Each structure stands twice: as C-alpha cells, then as structure tokens.
Amino acid sequence: MSETVLADPATLLSLLESWVELGWLRALDLALVRFVSHQAEAAGQPLSPLLMLGIALSSHQLGRGHVCLDLDAMTREGFNDALSLPPEDDVAPDERLLPSDILRDTALGDWETALDLPLVVADVADGEHSSSPLVRDGHRLYLRRYWQYEQAIFHQLSDRLAPLTQLQDPSGVGARALAGALDALFGGVDADDAVDWQRVACANAARQGFSVITGGPGTGKTTTVVKLLAALQSVALSLSAGARSLRIRLAAPTGKASARLNESLAGAVDGLDLSGLHDGEAIRAAIPVEVTTVHRLLGSIPGSRKFRHHRHNPLVADVLVIDEASMVDIEMMARVLEATPPHARLILLGDKDQLASVDAGAVLGEFCQRAAGGHYTPATAGWLAQVAGTVIAPELLDGAGTPLDQAITMLRKSYRFTADSGIGQLATAVNQPASGDAATEAARVLQGGFVDIARAAINRTEPEPQVTRHCLGGGAASFPGGGEGRLIQGRPVAPPEGYRHYLGVMKRARPAADADWTQWEQWAGQVLEAYNRFQLLCALRRGPFGVEGLNQAIIAALSKDKLISTGEGWFAGRPIMVTRNDYSLGLMNGDIGITLEVPARHWLNGREVIDPDHRVIRVAFPAGDGSGGVRWVLPSRLQGVETVFAMTVHKSQGSEFAHTCLVLPDRINPVLTRELVYTGITRAKHWFSLLVPDQQVFDQAVGRRVIRTSGLGRVLFG
Numbered sequence: 001m002s003e004t005v006l007a008d009p010a011t012l013l014s015l016l017e018s019w020v021e022l023g024w025l026r027a028l029d030l031a032l033v034r035f036v037s038h039q040a041e042a043a044g045q046p047l048s049p050l051l052m053l054g055i056a057l058s059s060h061q062l063g064r065g066h067v068c069l070d071l072d073a074m075t076r077e078g079f080n081d082a083l084s085l086p087p088e089d090d091v092a093p094d095e096r097l098l099p100s101d102i103l104r105d106t107a108l109g110d111w112e113t114a115l116d117l118p119l120v121v122a123d124v125a126d127g128e129h130s131s132s133p134l135v136r137d138g139h140r141l142y143l144r145r146y147w148q149y150e151q152a153i154f155h156q157l158s159d160r161l162a163p164l165t166q167l168q169d170p171s172g173v174g175a176r177a178l179a180g181a182l183d184a185l186f187g188g189v190d191a192d193d194a195v196d197w198q199r200v201a202c203a204n205a206a207r208q209g210f211s212v213i214t215g216g217p218g219t220g221k222t223t224t225v226v227k228l229l230a231a232l233q234s235v236a237l238s239l240s241a242g243a244r245s246l247r248i249r250l251a252a253p254t255g256k257a258s259a260r261l262n263e264s265l266a267g268a269v270d271g272l273d274l275s276g277l278h279d280g281e282a283i284r285a286a287i288p289v290e291v292t293t294v295h296r297l298l299g300s301i302p303g304s305r306k307f308r309h310h311r312h313n314p315l316v317a318d319v320l321v322i323d324e325a326s327m328v329d330i331e332m333m334a335r336v337l338e339a340t341p342p343h344a345r346l347i348l349l350g351d352k353d354q355l356a357s358v359d360a361g362a363v364l365g366e367f368c369q370r371a372a373g374g375h376y377t378p379a380t381a382g383w384l385a386q387v388a389g390t391v392i393a394p395e396l397l398d399g400a401g402t403p404l405d406q407a408i409t410m411l412r413k414s415y416r417f418t419a420d421s422g423i424g425q426l427a428t429a430v431n432q433p434a435s436g437d438a439a440t441e442a443a444r445v446l447q448g449g450f451v452d453i454a455r456a457a458i459n460r461t462e463p464e465p466q467v468t469r470h471c472l473g474g475g476a477a478s479f480p481g482g483g484e485g486r487l488i489q490g491r492p493v494a495p496p497e498g499y500r501h502y503l504g505v506m507k508r509a510r511p512a513a514d515a516d517w518t519q520w521e522q523w524a525g526q527v528l529e530a531y532n533r534f535q536l537l538c539a540l541r542r543g544p545f546g547v548e549g550l551n552q553a554i555i556a557a558l559s560k561d562k563l564i565s566t567g568e569g570w571f572a573g574r575p576i577m578v579t580r581n582d583y584s585l586g587l588m589n590g591d592i593g594i595t596l597e598v599p600a601r602h603w604l605n606g607r608e609v610i611d612p613d614h615r616v617i618r619v620a621f622p623a624g625d626g627s628g629g630v631r632w633v634l635p636s637r638l639q640g641v642e643t644v645f646a647m648t649v650h651k652s653q654g655s656e657f658a659h660t661c662l663v664l665p666d667r668i669n670p671v672l673t674r675e676l677v678y679t680g681i682t683r684a685k686h687w688f689s690l691l692v693p694d695q696q697v698f699d700q701a702v703g704r705r706v707i708r709t710s711g712l713g714r715v716l717f718g
C-alpha cells in the first residue's frame with residue numbers, strides 16, 4: 001500500500017479511512033479532505049494525493065492543539081512523533097500504515113509542487129484576497145480560519161502596544177498620578193529594596209492597551225491586578241473633576257476558573273488598604289468582583305460560533321481582565337482582542353508554564369516566551385524608574401526589545417508556598433531548576449521529607465488496587481508526617497482527603513425530603529466544594545495508568561463500598577466534566593459538575609413547588625457568575641461529558657484541589673513533558689501525591705518540553 005498511496009487518490013482515501021477506523025484521525029479530518037476534493041474536482045482541478053494528505057494532517061494537527069502543519073518540522077523531527085501517529089498510547093497494527101513509511105521519500109520540494117494549487121492553497125501574500133480553504137506561509141500549512149486568527153491577533157496587538165496617549169510622557173500628569181497611586185498602594189521604595197515585580201507589573205500594565213502579567217501559583221497575580229485596578233480607578237477619578245470611574249469587566253475561560261477568581265478577588269478587594277488614596281472607599285466600590293466566563297462575556301450565540309460582541313459591536317468596557325489566560329485558545333484570543341474596544345486596556349493573567357489550552361494554540365506561552373529575560377528597552381526602564389521607582393537590572397534590558405516584550409511582566413516570587421512547602425519546591429525544581437537538571441532537583445525535593453508531598457511506587461502490571469485505595473481514602477499514611485492537619489500561614493488545613501470525603505458530605509448533609517430549594521442549593525454547593533478536596537490526575541487516556549481504566553476501577557471500588565449506586569448511566573455522586581463548549585447551556589469545555597438526586601420541582605398556580613415524593617437526577621455546576629450559586633442542568637441536555645474520578649492533566653487546567661494525586665504510566669510517551677508534570681503539581685493546594693510505577697519515567701518527563709506549532713511567535717517577535 002505504501003508504494004501506491006501517494007500515486008492514487010483512492011488508495012490515499014482508503015489509508016485515511018483506516019486511520020479513522022483506528023481512531024488515529026478524527027472523522028472530521030477525513031470529511032474535510034472529501035469536501036475540498038469535491039469542490040476542487042467540480043472546478044476541474046483535482047487534488048493530488050499528497051495535497052489530500054496535507055489537508056488531513058493539517059486538520060489532524062489542529063485536533064492536537066497545533067495551529068498549523070509544519071512540513072519542515074515534520075520532516076526533521078520524524079513524521080510519527082511530529083504527528084503523534086500512532087497516537088500516544090497505541091501501536092500500529094501494520095508498519096505500512098505509518099506516516100514515516102508513506103512520507104519517507106517525500107522531500108520539501110514535493111510538498112511545494114503539491115501545494116501549488118491556488119484554488120485550494122493560497123500563498124500568504126494573497127491570503128487576504130483569496131477564499132482558498134488553506135493558506136500556506138513558508139513551510140507552514142494552515143486551515144484558513146486559523147491563519148486568520150493569527151493575523152487578527154497580530155494586527156490587534158500591533159494597534160494596542162503603543163503607550164496610551166495620556167501616559168506617553170513619564171513625567172506627565174498621568175504618569176505622576178499613577179506613581180502617586182502606586183506609592184499609596186505599595187508603600188515608598190528604598191533604593192536598595194529588591195525589585196517588587198508586582199509594582200512593576202502595575203506600572204507596565206497601566207501603560208498600554210494590552211499587557212500580560214504572568215507568574216506561577218501564588219505569585220500574586222490576583223493581588224496585583226486588584227492593586228492595578230485600584231490605581232487605574234484612582235488615576236481616572238483624580239485626573240478631571242466629575243470624571244466617571246472606569247468600566248471594568250472580569251472573565252475567565254471556564255465557569256470553574258471564574259468562580260475561583262471571584263472568590264479570591266472578593267477577599268483581595270476587601271483586604272486592600274486604600275487609606276493612602278483620596279476617596280479610597282469610592283475606589284473600592286468601583287472594583288467589581290463579579291467574574292464571568294469569556295464566552296458569556298462575548299455573548300455566545302446558541303448554535304453558532306459567532307458572538308454578539310465583535311469588532312463592530314465591541315464590549316462596553318474600559319478595562320478587561322482575563323484570568324487563566326493559558327487556557328484561552330487562539331480562536332478565543334482573537335475574538336477577545338477584536339471585541340475589546342480600541343480605547344480599552346486588555347490585561348491577561350496566567351501562568352505561562354502551564355500546559356497550553358485544550359484547543360489549538362499556546363497563545364499565552366507564545367506571548368511570554370521571552371518573559372524571563374525581560375527585554376525591556378531604555379524607554380520602558382525609564383518609565384518604570386519614574387512610575388514604579390524601580391531600577392531594572394542590566395541583564396533584563398535590551399535595546400532591541402520588541403513592543404510585546406515591553407507589555408509583559410513576570411512575577412517571580414511565590415507567596416503561597418512557604419519555604420517548608422514541598423509542593424512549591426517541587427514545582428520550582430521541575431519548572432525552573434537552578435542547575436538546569438530538573439530530574440535531580442525534583443529527586444532531592446521528593447526525598448526531602450516534606451510533609452505535604454507523598455510519593456509511592458505502584459505495581460507495573462496491576463496498578464488499580466493501589467491507586468483506588470489511595471484515591472478513596474486519601475493515602476494519608478504515605479505522607480511523611482502521616483498527613484496530619486496543619487497550619488498554613490496561620491490557617492488550619494485539613495488532612496489529605498480522597499473521594500470518600502465528598503460522597504460522605506453528599507450523604508450526611510443531604511436536606512430533608514421536604515426542605516425548601518435554598519437548602520438543596522446550599523447542599524449542592526457544599527458537595528461541589530467537598531469535591532474540590534481531591535482529584536486524581538493521569539497523563540494518559542488509555543491503558544491501566546490512564547483515565548479510562550482508572551475511572552472504571554474507582555467506580556467499581558466505590559460501588560463495592562456502597563458509596564455510589566451505579567444501576568444506570570447517571571448515578572448520584574458522578575462527577576462529570578464538560579468536554580465541549582455548549583453555548584446554549586453556557587457550559588465550557590473543562591467545567592466540572594456533580595450529579596445529584598434532588599426532589600422534582602414544578603409550577604403550580606404561578607408558584608414553584610417541590611415534590612418530595614418524586615426524585616430526579618440533575619447535574620450541579622458552580623454558577624460561575626460571581627454569585628457563588630449553583631446551576632442545575634438536566635443530564636439529557638449535556639452533549640459531551642465524561643466521568644472524572646480520573647481526569648487528564650490537560651483537562652485539569654484552571655482547577656485547583658486541596659489534594660491532587662498524579663499517576664504516571666510505566667513507560668515514557670510523547671505526552672509526558674515538563675509542562676504536564678508542572679501543571680499536575682500546581683493543581684495541588686495543600687497535598688500532592690505522586691504514584692509512579694517507575695521513577696525514571698518521571699525523570700525523563702521533566703526533561704522534555706512541549707512544542708506547539710504556530711507562526712505567532714515569528715510574527716510577534718520577528
């Protein structure tokens with residue numbers, strides 16, 4: 001087959017069909033090839049098999065998070081690895097089916113010839129004027145929509161990266177007002193104080209229409225943005241008599257992330273010392289704490305990819321803050337930028353080192369790829385000296401820094417993890433090993449006897465019994481101090497829990513059958529909160545160490561212990577994650593809900609009544625609108641969901657759990673990277689456990705980086 005595959009369209013199609021059957025390609029990828037082929041044939045310009053393959057692979061790569069197909073990288077890195085064919089945890093039934101076998105003799109020149117069909121593939125120079133389904137930029141092949149998103153981001157950023165009119169002069173009235181507000185919020189600065197990056201971030205982000213504040217867990221992104229908003233309100237209110245306060249909007253990619261931001265913002269705004277600012281309480285009142293999802297903010301239109309707010313109908317806002325921006329994919333980033341009014345400031349918060357969004361693009365990571373090195377120009381350094389009273393170290397200065405470099409600030413100190421926190425040290429060892437050797441530094445932390453991290457070896461051939469035992473009970477005994485409750489920064493922290501905990505709350509705290517609806521809502525809130533106490537994370541989907549197998553094993557163990565009753569598909573206590581955006585329900589990929597049994601409600605004489613004798617199954621989600629409430633959804637309305645007793649690390653982004661357990665497989669695999677392990681560790685707030693059949697797999701994983709193909713970095717940084 002491999003000899004004829006690129007010589008005959010029918011053979012190529014049957015190869016693609018076999019890949020779909022094996023689950024290697026999505027049906028969507030093949031459908032796209034067929035659609036474009038029909039169109040081209042109708043126009044009398046049939047596609048060559050190589051071009052058909054290029055279309056299938058571009059679409060396949062999108063499904064894996066790459067914005068485009070990089071023909072050069074694919075040839076250089078090896079076809080099978082670059083394309084992940086066969087996928088991470090599968091093997092090829094037949095060598096002749098592998099991309100390496102089919103593409104072995106295909107040179108870049110052959111691709112050039114195959115792509116030379118303007119009806120189907122436009123060159124980047126003609127991209128805007130053509131309507132071809134694909135666009136080619138050098139060796140990168142894009143589906144048109146994704147090329148357009150990159151272009152939109154590039155153009156939007158170019159427009160927003162210049163200093164705002166009012167703040168162009170570092171000694172002007174606007175800059176002086178800002179410097180005064182920062183002094184009041186951060187206190188005075190001594191020449192020999194260490195750089196306060198939170199203060200620098202405020203001065204930097206205030207300056208232009210677009211900025212990013214990036215930092216690891218607990219580096220103070222929320223604290224900083226609250227001070228920034230206070231400073232911006234203070235400047236707005238002080239510059240002219242009778243001025244109105246700024247209209248501020250806050251959003252995060254998922255309901256869960258927005259609920260989390262809402263909670264931490266509310267605390268930070270309440271605790272903010274505004275005594276040094278004129279009219280401090282008016283400023284506090286002008287900082288909103290309601291956080292919505294990005295989709296709701298933009299006004300998703302049910303049944304379409306369109307939004308109510310866009311370039312021609314922008315949001316009503318002067319400042320827009322998006323948290324957990326590492327989860328925002330390229331399409332949403334383009335849409336957010338386009339819907340932000342030209343005069344407004346867009347501020348992104350996020351951890352650049354986390355895994356990228358589930359959907360295509362690693363936008364925040366690309367924006368921040370030079371963040372650690374600063375690359376601040378003399379003009380930026382002058383601004384920061386004037387406004388933040390900060391002297392930037394020479395190694396962070398760069399006369400050739402790009403406009404985007406100037407808009408990015410990296411917070412460099414964690415306030416959440418104290419020196420005795422193993423989680424904080426492990427995250428740093430994996431993500432920023434001082435020696436460059438993540439495996440050795442992580443080993444030192446893992447063996448350091450920290451009370452908040454446990455590592456246990458699990459059986460290679462039959463890991464399920466050990467993993468389920470740990471996940472049901474919480475595995476306190478595997479922590480060096482026996483998992484005893486402790487104080488963190490003066491606040492008590494409960495011992496590590498497992499899944500028995502939230503199921504216990506579900507049973508014990510259940511209201512009486514005739515309780516009113518408010519009590520049922522409170523109960524659902526309690527169960528959702530209790531669920532946050534533990535989460536099992538896996539690197540893989542399939543196999544004994546993957547999500548599918550471990551979900552089954554945990555369900556079986558919970559049933560055996562009579563903690564759940566699994567007669568039907570939707571059982572009370574089933575935790576589910578939404579796997580695709582559902583605009584009509586307002587649920588986003590990544591939202592987590594818990595299935596609960598509640599009394600039926602109906603309307604009688606215009607009044608809602610509860611029928612205690614009739615029980616129904618509903619799924620409770622955090623409302624995600626800043627209210628702290630619960631949203632109930634009928635299971636039959638949920639289109640794409642999966643049970644998440646075990647969840648992939650990819651899907652856990654934006655969530656945090658008091659105790660997180662990470663299970664790694666018994667052999668290295670392309671998905672195992674430093675970003676994956678770092679993201680898994682940093683989902684844990686108080687307890688982290690690592691279950692590994694072979695420590696070497698962990699060591700190898702932390703030595704490898706994620707690479708996502710896109711052209712964004714090149715257009716932004718040249």
Ligand SMILES: Nc1ncnc2c1ncn2[C@@H]1O[C@H](COP(=O)(O)OP(=O)(O)OP(=O)(O)O)[C@@H](O)[C@H]1O
Nearest residue numbers: 198215216217218219220221222223224264415416
């Ligand atoms: N400059 C500071 N001095 C002392 N404590 C601080 C400072 N900045 C932040 N903190 C504290 O550190 C903790 C984490 O801060 P914050 O929630 O702002 O960080 P974050 O980066 O938003 O965290 P997350 O990883 O949850 O997104 C909070 O308890 C906060 O009060």
